[in-house]
Amino acid sequence: MKARVHIMLKAGVLDPQGEAIRHALGTLGFEGVAGVRQGKVIEIEIAATDEDAAKAEVARMCEALLANTVIESYTVEIL
């Protein structure tokens, strides 16, 4: 079973990578870009067969390792 995790900085946390992209897009002539946020996506192939169990397992991985929950939020989806 494949799970996809999105990890984004929480609203209000400064995102210098996103700001750098926004600025670079402006320099390249792309107009109308109001804001850019960059995050991580992690795809995990796990052995679990039950969807709810897989989701719970991946959420535990996020809490333990993948996300810094002080400044980042995560969402888990099963593909």
Place this chain on the structure above:
Amino acid sequence: MKARVHIMLKAGVLDPQGEAIRHALGTLGFEGVAGVRQGKVIEIEIAATDEDAAKAEVARMCEALLANTVIESYTVEIL
């Protein structure tokens, strides 16, 4: 309008970050993790009002700046 871009390394391209995560999950006691791939997710707030036009514009951003299309593939979705 908000667009979300996923940028992942193409299949066959070595992903040391993903491997590091897989190894760390094993060390933490998570079993049954067969594979991990890490990529980037970029959320872009753009002024376009037409969905198809927005998608095309963001695809151009990917080609010009966001993705290294030699080793990375991208997908664009409008939220």
